[in-house]
Amino acid sequence: MQNITIPQLISKYEKIPGGLMPLLHAIQDELGYIPNDVVPNIALGLNLSRAEVHGVITYYHFFRTTPPGKHVIQVCRAEACQACGAEELLSVLESSLNCKRNQTRYDEKITLEAVYCLGLCATSPAVQIDNKLYANVTTEKLKDLFGELEINP
Amino acid sequence: MNVTQIFISCDSAAVALGADVIVEKINAESKSRGIDVKVNRNSTRGMFWLEPLVEVQTSSGRVAYGPIQSADVSDLFDCGFLEGHSHIKYLGLTEQIPYLAKQQRLTFSRMGVTKPLSILDYKSHGGFLGLKKALQNGSEFILKELLDSGLRGRGGAAFPAGVKWKTVQQTEGEQKFVVCNADEGDSGTYSDRMTMEGDPYMLIEGMVIAGLAVHATRGYIYIRSEYLQAITVMQKALQLATESGFLGENILDSGKSFFIEIRKAAGSYVCGEETAMLESIEGKRGVVRAKPPLPAIRGLFGCPTVINNVITLASVPLIIANGADYYKNFGMGRSKGTLPFQLAGNVKYAGLVETAFGLSLRQLIYDFGGGSRSGRPIKAVQVGGPLGAYIPESQWDAPLEYETYAAMGAVLGHGGIVVHDDTVDMSKMARYAMEFCSIESCGKCTPCRIGSTRGVEVIDRIINNQERDQQIELLRDLCNTMVNGSLCAMGSMTPYPVLSALNHYSADFTSD
Amino acid sequence: MLNHIKHDIDHGTPKRESAEEVSLTIDGYKVHVPKGTSIMRAAMDAGIKVPKLCATDTIEPFGSCRLCLVEIDGRKGFPASCTTPVESDMVVRTQTDSLQQLRKGVMELYISDHPLDCLTCSANGNCELQDMAGVTGLRNVRYGVGAQAGAHHCDAKKDESNPYFTYDPSKCIVCNRCVRACEETQGTFALTISGRGFESRVSPGQDQPFMDSECVSCGACVEACPTATLQEKSIISLGQPEHSLITTCAYCGVGCGFKAEMKGNTVVRMVPWKEGKANEGHSCVKGRFAWGYATHQDRIKTPMIRESISDPWQQVS
Numbered sequence: 001m002q003n004i005t006i007p008q009l010i011s012k013y014e015k016i017p018g019g020l021m022p023l024l025h026a027i028q029d030e031l032g033y034i035p036n037d038v039v040p041n042i043a044l045g046l047n048l049s050r051a052e053v054h055g056v057i058t059y060y061h062f063f064r065t066t067p068p069g070k071h072v073i074q075v076c077r078a079e080a081c082q083a084c085g086a087e088e089l090l091s092v093l094e095s096s097l098n099c100k101r102n103q104t105r106y107d108e109k110i111t112l113e114a115v116y117c118l119g120l121c122a123t124s125p126a127v128q129i130d131n132k133l134y135a136n137v138t139t140e141k142l143k144d145l146f147g148e149l150e151i152n153p
Numbered sequence: 154m155n156v157t158q159i160f161i162s163c164d165s166a167a168v169a170l171g172a173d174v175i176v177e178k179i180n181a182e183s184k185s186r187g188i189d190v191k192v193n194r195n196s197t198r199g200m201f202w203l204e205p206l207v208e209v210q211t212s213s214g215r216v217a218y219g220p221i222q223s224a225d226v227s228d229l230f231d232c233g234f235l236e237g238h239s240h241i242k243y244l245g246l247t248e249q250i251p252y253l254a255k256q257q258r259l260t261f262s263r264m265g266v267t268k269p270l271s272i273l274d275y276k277s278h279g280g281f282l283g284l285k286k287a288l289q290n291g292s293e294f295i296l297k298e299l300l301d302s303g304l305r306g307r308g309g310a311a312f313p314a315g316v317k318w319k320t321v322q323q324t325e326g327e328q329k330f331v332v333c334n335a336d337e338g339d340s341g342t343y344s345d346r347m348t349m350e351g352d353p354y355m356l357i358e359g360m361v362i363a364g365l366a367v368h369a370t371r372g373y374i375y376i377r378s379e380y381l382q383a384i385t386v387m388q389k390a391l392q393l394a395t396e397s398g399f400l401g402e403n404i405l406d407s408g409k410s411f412f413i414e415i416r417k418a419a420g421s422y423v424c425g426e427e428t429a430m431l432e433s434i435e436g437k438r439g440v441v442r443a444k445p446p447l448p449a450i451r452g453l454f455g456c457p458t459v460i461n462n463v464i465t466l467a468s469v470p471l472i473i474a475n476g477a478d479y480y481k482n483f484g485m486g487r488s489k490g491t492l493p494f495q496l497a498g499n500v501k502y503a504g505l506v507e508t509a510f511g512l513s514l515r516q517l518i519y520d521f522g523g524g525s526r527s528g529r530p531i532k533a534v535q536v537g538g539p540l541g542a543y544i545p546e547s548q549w550d551a552p553l554e555y556e557t558y559a560a561m562g563a564v565l566g567h568g569g570i571v572v573h574d575d576t577v578d579m580s581k582m583a584r585y586a587m588e589f590c591s592i593e594s595c596g597k598c599t600p601c602r603i604g605s606t607r608g609v610e611v612i613d614r615i616i617n618n619q620e621r622d623q624q625i626e627l628l629r630d631l632c633n634t635m636v637n638g639s640l641c642a643m644g645s646m647t648p649y650p651v652l653s654a655l656n657h658y659s660a661d662f663t664s665d
Numbered sequence: 666m667l668n669h670i671k672h673d674i675d676h677g678t679p680k681r682e683s684a685e686e687v688s689l690t691i692d693g694y695k696v697h698v699p700k701g702t703s704i705m706r707a708a709m710d711a712g713i714k715v716p717k718l719c720a721t722d723t724i725e726p727f728g729s730c731r732l733c734l735v736e737i738d739g740r741k742g743f744p745a746s747c748t749t750p751v752e753s754d755m756v757v758r759t760q761t762d763s764l765q766q767l768r769k770g771v772m773e774l775y776i777s778d779h780p781l782d783c784l785t786c787s788a789n790g791n792c793e794l795q796d797m798a799g800v801t802g803l804r805n806v807r808y809g810v811g812a813q814a815g816a817h818h819c820d821a822k823k824d825e826s827n828p829y830f831t832y833d834p835s836k837c838i839v840c841n842r843c844v845r846a847c848e849e850t851q852g853t854f855a856l857t858i859s860g861r862g863f864e865s866r867v868s869p870g871q872d873q874p875f876m877d878s879e880c881v882s883c884g885a886c887v888e889a890c891p892t893a894t895l896q897e898k899s900i901i902s903l904g905q906p907e908h909s910l911i912t913t914c915a916y917c918g919v920g921c922g923f924k925a926e927m928k929g930n931t932v933v934r935m936v937p938w939k940e941g942k943a944n945e946g947h948s949c950v951k952g953r954f955a956w957g958y959a960t961h962q963d964r965i966k967t968p969m970i971r972e973s974i975s976d977p978w979q980q981v982s
Contacts, residue, residue: 017454018416020436025378025417039871046436048854049879054871055857059438059595062378062420078340079535080571082585083498084526116422116589117338118379119346120166121497121571122201122504131381135169421861438858443728443748596839596858596865597729603774606863607808610815627807634770637743637763638731 004030006038010045020046020056024063033064069104069111071151073097074128077114080121089125090114092139097151110151157190157235158210162265164197164350165382166343170220172205178226179207186230196351198265199505200252208247211237217244252502252521257483259491260468261344261507263352269386272397275354281399283470287362288407292322295366299469301477303489308334308425308462309537309566309642311488311555314469317459320449321367324457329369331360331411331459332434332452333466335376335383336418336425339538341497341569344505345463349376349383352467353390357400357413359466362473363459364411372413373453375430378420387415422539422593426641427460429595440595441641462567464493483509488554496522498571499531515549518572529574533582533658537566539589540646542653543579563649579658584612586650594643600635601644607631608651615662625662628655673939673946676722677705677715677733678747689755696751704746704757705733715759716768716800718775718793718891719840720747723939723946724849730840731771732797735759743767768801777808780819780835786893787901793891794838816863826874829954830887830897832867837894839865843886850947855879856886867894884953888936888946897954903933911938914952921948932959 009026013019023042027034034057043050057063075081075090090101099105099112120126123135129145146152161167161176176192183190198206203219207229216237218229225242232240244250247265258264267274275281287295300315321329333356337345348356360372376384391413395401402410421439423429428442431453452458468490472480481489488510494517496503501523514534518524525531533543536553542563551557558565573582587608594601608631614624632648639645655662681701688697691708698707703726708715718730726747734743738756743764746757758764776798783789811819821834844856844867855878859868870878887895906926914921922941926934935956939946958964968981 018434018436021416021419021433025419036871049857050870051855051857051868051879052437054868055438055859056436058859058868058872059440059861060419060421062418078589079539079573079582079585080341080497080569082582083571083573083577115379116592117340117342119337119343120169121341121343121495121569123166123170123204124498126169128379133165133169135166438861440861443726443745445748445750591862594862596861596863597727597841599729599731599771599774599838602839602863602865603778606816607774607777607814610808623807630770630807631774634767634774638734638767638771640728640731640745 006030006041007045010042014045014047020048020053024057024060028063031067033067036065066104067108070109071130071149072111072113072128073151074113074115074118075101076116076118076120076124076126076128078117078121080117081125084124086125089127089137089139089142093142096139096143097146157188159190159192159235160195160208160210160215161192161205162197162351163194163269164204164347166201167197167204167206168382170201170204171223174223175205175207175221175226178223182226182230188230188235190235193268195266195268196264197347198247198253199261199347200250200502201504202502203244207234209234209237213237213246215247217247217250218242219244252504252506255521256507257491257509258507259471259480259483260355260464261347261352261493261505262471263355264347264505265351267352269351269353270389270393272354272393272399275352279474280354280470281358283473284358284361284399285405287365287473288405288409292366292368295362295473296322298473298477299366302472302480303477303484303487304465304468304472304480305488305555306462307464307468307492307567309339309540309564311565314461314465317449317461318363318366320447321369321457321459324450326457328371328454329367329457329459330453331363331367331369331372331461331466332427332430333360333372333374334425334427334430334460334462335374335380336422336430337380337463337567338377338422338425339540339567339569341535341571342495342538342567343497344493344495344568346380346383347505348463348467349380350386353387354394354399355467355470356387356463357390357394359469360413361400361404361411362469363461363466365409367457367459369457369459370410370412372411373416373434374413375416375418375424375434377418384415384417391415421595422589423595423641423643426643429641430460431458438595440597441643443640464567485509485511485552485554486556488556492553492565492568494553494568494570496570496572498535499525499527499574500570500572501526510554511552513550513552514544514570517553517570518549522570522572525572525574527574527576529576531572532575532577533573533579533654535571535573535582535650536569537564538569539586540564540642540649541566541569542649543582543657544653545657547657563653564646579654579661580612580616583651583654583662584609584616586647586654587612590643590647598638598640598644600638601640601647604631604635604639604644605647608635608647612651621663625655674709676709677717677720678703678726679722679724680706687751687753689751689753689757691757692759698751700751702751704735704737704744704749704751704755707751708746708757708759713759715746716797717747718797718838719842721842721889721891724842724845724889727841727845730838732768732801734764734767736761736764765802768797769803772798772801772803773806773808775838776803776806777810777814778817778819779810779838781810786836787896787904788836788893790905792893818866821866824869824874825898826876827880827882828898829882829950830875830884830895831901832869832875833894833896834866836892837867838892839867840891842889842891843867843895846885846889847880850885850889851881851883853879853881853883855881882950882954883948884937884950885947897934899933903928903931906933909936914948915958916951916955919943921952923948923952932956 013023206219305311424439433439493507590605683699685700728748808814824832921944922938937948969978
């Protein structure tokens, strides 16, 4: 059940200067992604063209146009995390989770993503799972966590 | 009866290391022992290798223990940590921990001391003094203090903040804006995050003062989407500051108003570039604008706009409260005041080190950082984020200040220091720099849009020893095109890490 | 009388009006232009063509191609002449060794992601990219071209959905001229760039075929395109014109000026005339593309009259 409908969200943001970005965030917060078929409604509501809305959605990597897996695992691979083994960590995850980076696994249980800086550079490598941050991450630590989340393949 | 006060950080790095679990554990343990304690969630001291850090208020000051694991908690009680007694994790009086004691914490003076959202805490530690003084003395006074302080933009470009503000003040405009750039995307940096999560009123105060100085009544804080906690805390702080009269309509009965709105970014490094950020706030693709016009003349929604980084704005209240002379006495040359350096990556004592400009990288990574975390020799240090040069050991003694680094072909940027030990392959880091540029390029200008992708391919050929000499020459030519031809720093500075790796670690590019 | 085809002079950036005049020196020549004029346009006034791809005088400057970089005394770096306004006593150089090297470097990047089929390309002989490769003296693409280089768009699929023009993304240099023309000249906003970085592509609507987008087929994008990416189908089938005639659109009462671009007596393309007072280089779909009536067998070419509605039409003698 949705708490708030897309038209309600659109009317909430249509009068705000530069309201497209907060609206897209609100839709993604609500649905987990921004379906293609809401774009015409967004365009109509905000007095934009479909092209303009599409251009914005596809520009920003944060916005998804397809639903993510049940759990989203983000591994930071920026320099500070790389200096403490992030690349190896990501490779190990790709094989142990049977999911390539920036993909959603066949069973739609997980989406594995490489991200660029979570702001935990002093306690690297850092990982974010479903909006929860983990620092000084090791493969062992993640294994326990994955057990709890029942996301092993 | 006095309840023992315990302090544990709510900073997201501390939480990511299990601070919440320790809080629960301490509460449960004290309850089962029938001891009354109060656990306060304050900001972080920025000594992240000690997080979760547990501090206890004693008659001689706060005593620290860390890093604390859940298994340590009952032991802490047994050892009498509530009275500040010794324990294997005992660190002594927090303020006397050399890492902290050696710093010059001006902007970060409240960090780790106060509760982030407590206006009372903020006020009792010097908060809103700058605002009051600014309200009493007005625009010209603020601008003079700021210009005299020598404060330069802390986001990376190091442009004199006072000059920028003056331009906005002198530009006609029905509406003017103050935009805070909190799109802290540089790897190795977290001072903006700490500020927003830990001392949000300092940023709000700085923005209000900026508004008073340039006659702007509206402000935006553009926060990266990765910083969920910072967004939550800032949101709450805006509400509380408004309720307490420090923000919004008729601030402190002065007749002046200032409103702040938060805008959440959406995963684009280029949006840390000021004009791309403006486009993003306007609801558009975060593509860089050509300058001129400068945003100070025609910025957000076409209006004169002050754009500053979090730390720049956060430095303002202190400068106004204590005066320009106080601030400019720190630092050296044209680099006045302090910079919060952020030690990151493979370094033993990673954390925030706020000191005056002028100490050396060697002091920073050894005296503060304690060498590498892995225990292996340090090979390269990237200063200033993903667009900063790798600094080889031969340059570690140069003073950390803007002009010296510029002369070295390097940048201080936002103060991020990422340490790599000797296992790092610098050809891979050069490749990564190009790859990062290709992932983050906005795609507007040709050198960055096509050049970054070609850069990865050329470095791959170098690594794979395919026509290596010709490809190295091609890489240098490409870097020249990117440095001199790109529209913004993304394309024009990506060659900094690439060329510094190639020049200082050439062996990594020629071994098979 | 036949006029051999003359391409309108492209001043690079739009005209600026100002009572204040600014004097500067470009390549040793003194130039006087209204305040607000770009260096590029000022140079053109002096007869100096600064290389360019993303700039054209019908739309606002953008600063993306980085070919029009110049050197200005007392300024560091290489500012783009299209986005930099003139200033009093500026001393500008448009040709130096460093600039030559930079422009060649940029062209080398462009061509590394562009098909090398100039001889069979519909824009052959009327392609700004080709011109710039010539002007910059590009002789070698060391990255390789297309698949040889690595990532590329040379295999991108052509969109032929629009009846009047085709969109071939493999030839696109992402100069944004079409997107900006759709916004600034036409005001339809049917085009955007989708994605970012190397993946950036011109997208009608939501990455749809042109006919499924908000496009109204005015042709402003086609006119703005410097390559064969957006190309009239008539040019694709008939080739480039060799002369042109100025005429007035026969449809409505606006009176849009057109250049009828011809080969012999055959019209190959109708292009809105930049000096047309009613339309200033823009038009709607009818005059631009729907000119098939011109050679239709039923077209009436002389005035006709009839006595009453029941009488047959007769030629006016």
